[in-house]
Amino acid sequence: MTITAFNDGWAYRTKVSAFAELGGASGDWTTVTLPHDALISMPRRADAPGGAAAGYFPGGTFEYRKDLRAEESDRGRCFFLEFDGVYRGAMVYVNGALAGQHAFGYSRFTVRIDPYLRFGAVNEIRVECRAHLDSRWYTGAGIYRDVRLIVKEPVHIAVDGVRVSTPDIETDQAVVEIETEVVNTAAVTTTLVLASAVDEGGVVDVARDRCPATVLPGERVIVRHRLYVADPALWSVEAPSLYTARLQLRDGDRVLDEHTVEFGIRRVQVDPRKGLRINGRTVKLRGACLHHDNGPLGAAAIQRAEERRVELLKAAGFNAIRSSHNPASSALLEACDRLGMLVMDETFDVWTSGKTDFDYAGDFHEWWERDVAALVAKDFNHPSVILYSIGNEIPETGTPFGGVWSRRLAEKIRSLDDTRLITNGINGFVSVLDTVVAGARQMAASAAPSGGVNGMMTQAGVMMNQVSSSAEVTRRTEESFSVLDVAGLNYGDGRYEIDRELFPNRVIVGTETFPSRIARNWALVTSNDHVIGDFAWTGWDYLGEAGLGSVGYAGSGLRTATVAQPYPWLAAWCGDLDITGQRRPASYYREIVFGLRPTPYIAVRRPQHHGKTALSTPWSWSDAIGSWTWEGFEGKPVHVEVYSDADEVELFLNGATAGRRPAGPDHEFRADFELVYAPGELVAVAYSDGQERGRSRLVTAGDALALDVRADRFRLRADSSDLAFVDIALTDGAGTVHPGRDRLVTVTVDGHAVLQALGSADPATDETFSEPSRRTFDGRALAVIRPTGAGDITVTVHAEGCEPAQLALRAGVVKHDALVP
Numbered sequence: 141m142t143i144t145a146f147n148d149g150w151a152y153r154t155k156v157s158a159f160a161e162l163g164g165a166s167g168d169w170t171t172v173t174l175p176h177d178a179l180i181s182m183p184r185r186a187d188a189p190g191g192a193a194a195g196y197f198p199g200g201t202f203e204y205r206k207d208l209r210a211e212e213s214d215r216g217r218c219f220f221l222e223f224d225g226v227y228r229g230a231m232v233y234v235n236g237a238l239a240g241q242h243a244f245g246y247s248r249f250t251v252r253i254d255p256y257l258r259f260g261a262v263n264e265i266r267v268e269c270r271a272h273l274d275s276r277w278y279t280g281a282g283i284y285r286d287v288r289l290i291v292k293e294p295v296h297i298a299v300d301g302v303r304v305s306t307p308d309i310e311t312d313q314a315v316v317e318i319e320t321e322v323v324n325t326a327a328v329t330t331t332l333v334l335a336s337a338v339d340e341g342g343v344v345d346v347a348r349d350r351c352p353a354t355v356l357p358g359e360r361v362i363v364r365h366r367l368y369v370a371d372p373a374l375w376s377v378e379a380p381s382l383y384t385a386r387l388q389l390r391d392g393d394r395v396l397d398e399h400t401v402e403f404g405i406r407r408v409q410v411d412p413r414k415g416l417r418i419n420g421r422t423v424k425l426r427g428a429c430l431h432h433d434n435g436p437l438g439a440a441a442i443q444r445a446e447e448r449r450v451e452l453l454k455a456a457g458f459n460a461i462r463s464s465h466n467p468a469s470s471a472l473l474e475a476c477d478r479l480g481m482l483v484m485d486e487t488f489d490v491w492t493s494g495k496t497d498f499d500y501a502g503d504f505h506e507w508w509e510r511d512v513a514a515l516v517a518k519d520f521n522h523p524s525v526i527l528y529s530i531g532n533e534i535p536e537t538g539t540p541f542g543g544v545w546s547r548r549l550a551e552k553i554r555s556l557d558d559t560r561l562i563t564n565g566i567n568g569f570v571s572v573l574d575t576v577v578a579g580a581r582q583m584a585a586s587a588a589p590s591g592g593v594n595g596m597m598t599q600a601g602v603m604m605n606q607v608s609s610s611a612e613v614t615r616r617t618e619e620s621f622s623v624l625d626v627a628g629l630n631y632g633d634g635r636y637e638i639d640r641e642l643f644p645n646r647v648i649v650g651t652e653t654f655p656s657r658i659a660r661n662w663a664l665v666t667s668n669d670h671v672i673g674d675f676a677w678t679g680w681d682y683l684g685e686a687g688l689g690s691v692g693y694a695g696s697g698l699r700t701a702t703v704a705q706p707y708p709w710l711a712a713w714c715g716d717l718d719i720t721g722q723r724r725p726a727s728y729y730r731e732i733v734f735g736l737r738p739t740p741y742i743a744v745r746r747p748q749h750h751g752k753t754a755l756s757t758p759w760s761w762s763d764a765i766g767s768w769t770w771e772g773f774e775g776k777p778v779h780v781e782v783y784s785d786a787d788e789v790e791l792f793l794n795g796a797t798a799g800r801r802p803a804g805p806d807h808e809f810r811a812d813f814e815l816v817y818a819p820g821e822l823v824a825v826a827y828s829d830g831q832e833r834g835r836s837r838l839v840t841a842g843d844a845l846a847l848d849v850r851a852d853r854f855r856l857r858a859d860s861s862d863l864a865f866v867d868i869a870l871t872d873g874a875g876t877v878h879p880g881r882d883r884l885v886t887v888t889v890d891g892h893a894v895l896q897a898l899g900s901a902d903p904a905t906d907e908t909f910s911e912p913s914r915r916t917f918d919g920r921a922l923a924v925i926r927p928t929g930a931g932d933i934t935v936t937v938h939a940e941g942c943e944p945a946q947l948a949l950r951a952g953v954v955k956h957d958a959l960v961p
Contacts, residue, residue: 141296141397146206146221146289147174147860152282154178155201155268169205173860173926178202178282179271180438180897181910186707189273192686193496196707199272202282205264208289212260218292218325219254220299224285224470226269227439233266243503245271245279246432246466247514250290250299273497276489277431277712278684280439285469286861294326295355296397297389300517304385304403305559309419314372314405316347318365318385324355331355332391336365339384340373346383374419375404375523377459380480382523402477404523410561410626412640412647412670418482418526424665425482425672426734427460428453428679428716429652432469435683435719436899436909436924441469443861445924448852450475452721453679457731462651462675465489465532465565467515471861476524484527484563484651484675485519487512491545493535509552516556528553529651530564533630537564538571543619550623564620565651567630568608571617576607605634614642621646626672631758633657636664636671650674654758655689655714655726659808662733676730677759681715681901689714689760690903694753701755711903714759718901720922721865726761729783732809739834740784740803740824742766742791747773747817765918767879768822768838780813786826786833794820804828842872845881847945849937851925856893858930858951863896866923866947868937870916879918885939886913887923892931892951897924927951 153167184196210219221232228245231238235258240251257263271281290299301321308315318336335350347367355361373381382402389397409417416423430453434445446469453461460482463472468485476483488508494501519525530549536542550562569576607613608631621627621643628651629635639646648671653661655676665671687705690713711719716727725743732741743764754762764781782789782803789811790800801811803826819840826833848869856862868885870878889895899909902917914921916939925935933949 141217141293141395142291144289145859145861146287150174150176150204150206150283152176152178152202152204155203174287175284175440175442176282177280177284177438177440179278179280180440181908183908184707184710184906192704192706192709193276193684195278195684195686195710197278199270200281201268201270203269204267204283208257208263208265210257210259210261210263214291215259216294217254218252218294218296219257220250220252220290220292221265222248222250222288222290222299223283224248224287225441226267226283226285227271227279227281228274229270231268233268235263243507244500244511247511248467248470248518249514274499276495276685277682278433278439280433284439285441286443286471293396295322295324295330295332295389295391297321297387297399298323298360302385302387302399302401303520304401306403306405306407309372309374309405309407312371314369316367316369316383316385316405318367318387320363320365320387321360322353322355322363322389323360324357327357329354329356330391332389332396334363334365335388335390336367337386338367338369339386340369340381346370369405372405375406376418377423377480377482380404380478380523382477401521403521404477406523408526408559408561410647410672412645415647415669416672423459423482423672425460425649425674426458427462427484427650427673427675428458429462429464429675429677430679431464431682432466433683435681435721436897436922438683438909441471442863442926443471443474444863446471447475447479448721448863448865449680450479450481452717454479454481456679456716456723456727457734457736458679460484460673460675461679462486462529464652464678467518470518473519473522473524477522481524483522483525484529485515485525486529486532486565487515487549488530489532491531491534491536491542508549512549512552513556516553520557525560527561527563527626527649528557529628530562532565532651533567533570534564535570535573537566537620538574538613538616540619542571543623546620547623561625563624563626563628563649563651565628565630566617566620566632567652568610568613568617568632568635569604571620572607572613575612604631608632609634609638633661633664636668640668640670646670647672652677655716655761656756656758658726658730659733659805663805676716678712678715680717680721681711681713681719681903683711683719685712686710686903688712689757691760691763692755693749694755701757701760703757703759705904708906709904711901712759713903714761720899720901720920722901722920724761725764725766725781725783728766729809732783732785735785738785739836740782740786740789740826742768742822742824742836742838743781743783744768744770744838745779745781747776747778750777750779765879766838767877767918769819769841769876769878769880770817771880773817774819776817778815778817780815780822782811782813782824783809784811784824784826784833785809786828788827790825790827791815792823792825793818839876841876841878842874844873845878845941846871846873847885847937847939847942848875849935849945849947851935851947851949854947854949856927856933856949856951858892858927858953860926860928862927862951864893864925864933864935864949866925866935866937868916868921868923870919870939870942877919882916882919883940884913884915885921885937888912888936889925889933890936891933892929893925893927893933893949895923896926898922925949
């Protein structure tokens with residue numbers, strides 16, 4: 141009957157066994173608020189077993205505990221704990237008794253705990269989990285997503301028991317079907333009344349229904365309501381209209397249970413002639429692959445952090461997210477619903493064939509059906525979710541038994557949800573690795589340590605499309621593709637046009653693509669109706685796979701590019717946005733290629749590397765940044781990149797032309813210039829048909845140095861699900877950043893909040909995110925502030941040689957959709 145957040149008042153520690161404690165060992169308990177990542181504050185080291193893949197973070201076994209008082213008056217009620225995600229191998233104990241467990245680190249799961257509670261007393265809830273050599277990226281560890289306490293009467297609406305679908309949609313009316321599962325854990329047969337109502341915004345009861353339902357002891361029944369909503373407001377990326385379904389279960393005048401769920405009314409169709417259609421309109425997916433970590437916060441999926449990522453990705457031109465390579469958090473999906481972002485939610489990175497020593501492959505055979513069911517139960521009512529992906533680069537997809545597993549997974553999902561499309565991120569190169577083993581061994585021998593499959597791919601970048609589009613891949617992956625509604629191709633754009641002839645009924649999506657091929661890939665998407673979109677690797681930079689997108693230089697001890705950089709590398713460095721949310725030049729380039737940015741963008745390569753041969757991976761961008769402040773390089777040569785969809789670009793330095801170059805689609809949307817650095821103003825002017833299309837400028841920072849500190853919001857909710865993100869920049873006092881004057885910044889927080897994290901986008905640093913001081917990177921850092929209650933919050937930032945900067949924030953409570961102090 142009640143659902144409450146269960147995130148406060150926890151403590152955690154590195155696990156110490158009872159036998160070790162008898163021997164004198166102990167571990168200190170630290171108070172934390174969930175969601176919480178147990179790994180992010182641990183010291184990294186060069187010899188960490190996970191190496192570059194895990195960002196040189198260690199593994200570990202952790203335990204969490206929290207007290208729960210169960211009142212005597214609650215005896216006979218059903219108590220559940222709903223975990224949105226625990227990494228990994230969760231064991232849930234109540235008063236020392238094992239109440240439930242869950243193997244996968246990304247599924248939502250529920251544990252019934254009332255059989256183990258002592259009523260009229262305080263009970264100990266304890267959760268154990270572990271992370272160790274079980275992933276190809278940084279996973280984090282612990283209870284890193286939300287937890288909810290659910291208390292219900294013996295007869296109740298089942299947890300995850302409400303599913304809303306919209307099977308028939310017309311301009312003047314939509315059919316809304318509400319399927320509600322009612323559970324009777326009592327000892328007697330009960331006849332109840334279930335009432336439903338649909339609200340739209342401030343309009344209450346735009347449709348309603350009620351009916352009796354008789355439930356026998358120990359049984360479950362499905363109650364269906366078919367409602368009719370007039371003049372429906374359809375959900376779309378541009379207009380994410382949401383409705384609310386309200387359910388009430390009554391026994392006479394007594395309310396036994398109530399539940400509300402948000403949903404959207406929208407129609408999804410796909411075919412090779414019209415592509416993907418949302419509400420009848422063709423949509424091309426401008427997609428971002430997205431790992432689950434939140435940079436300085438680690439894996440903690442705090443509601444506001446998930447929402448901010450969606451906001452910034454949408455502002456950068458993306459309209460779709462692929463949750464790579466695991467189910468997304470509920471908080472992320474809720475943000476996508478509200479903000480209008482399409483989602484491809486992914487199940488697994490492995491099936492029966494493991495990729496790391498202790499990964500989910502060992503649990504897959506026993507757990508896959510439960511985890512697929514959990515994915516669907518979580519996603520069903522989210523209009524943002526339009527695609528389920530059953531895997532990522534699964535080696536089995538090139539074998540007959542991979543075809544068997546593909547069919548099992550796809551049909552399991554269809555049995556639970558036939559309203560969405562199913563895909564799989566198939567990499568043809570990986571699917572036939574056994575046939576190119578000699579070449580793979582040769583590439584592996586020349587790859588850097590810890591490079592793994594990605595190391596081979598660095599060497600194989602040029603040949604990957606050749607392999608993926610080969611007759612061998614065509615033959616061996618045909619069955620795995622045949623079970624899908626949409627064929628997902630990782631780094632397989634060479635198949636886009638040949639498959640139009642080989643498989644005329646096949647619809648394709650680029651589930652993962654190289655950033656270096658943005659222009660070519662998007663041209664293939666827009667010129668082929670059967671190709672519905674492109675998902676870039678990656679939209680947002682992430683922890684682990686350290687150095688995947690790095691750029692090195694010949695003569696600095698390197699002979700070849702590598703995807704696995706040594707410690708203290710931390711991040712992959714391949715995101716359009718860095719781990720703090722700042723846009724990198726590739727983001728602006730992509731926005732131009734998408735046709736969403738009419739003005740040119742100027743990026744300048746770091747002059748200290750001018751003339752050197754760059755050693756890049758297929759996931760690399762150049763080392764350029766959007767700055768014309770290069771102290772110490774006056775009179776030295778510099779390379780300037782200008783991105784534009786116009787016919788030509790002219791570059792001016794301090795009013796004098798530095799040349800005019802062709803740009804636009806025929807020149808991959810860029811013009812390159814060589815000039816000598818001089819402080820002042822750099823202006824790019826774009827022309828089409830001889831007419832100016834737009835211009836942009838960079839100016840050199842002045843000599844002054846000042847702290848520029850800005851919060852994304854000044855009014856916060858007084859609860860731990862909210863955050864303020866404070867951008868810190870070293871500027872000249874007039875807003876121009878000094879990228880070359882990095883220094884240590886220190887952040888203090890007074891009042892009703894704490895400093896949750898402090899970090900920069902530096903992909904290679906031995907600093908932690910949990911300390912109050914951090915060095916800037918390219919003149920920037922990010923502080924994350926988390927409220928602890930209602931009241932005033934003061935954030936003060938110090939840096940050597942700068943006047944302190946201060947922000948005043950306020951946390952309040954939400955009443956009737958308004959925030960009040």
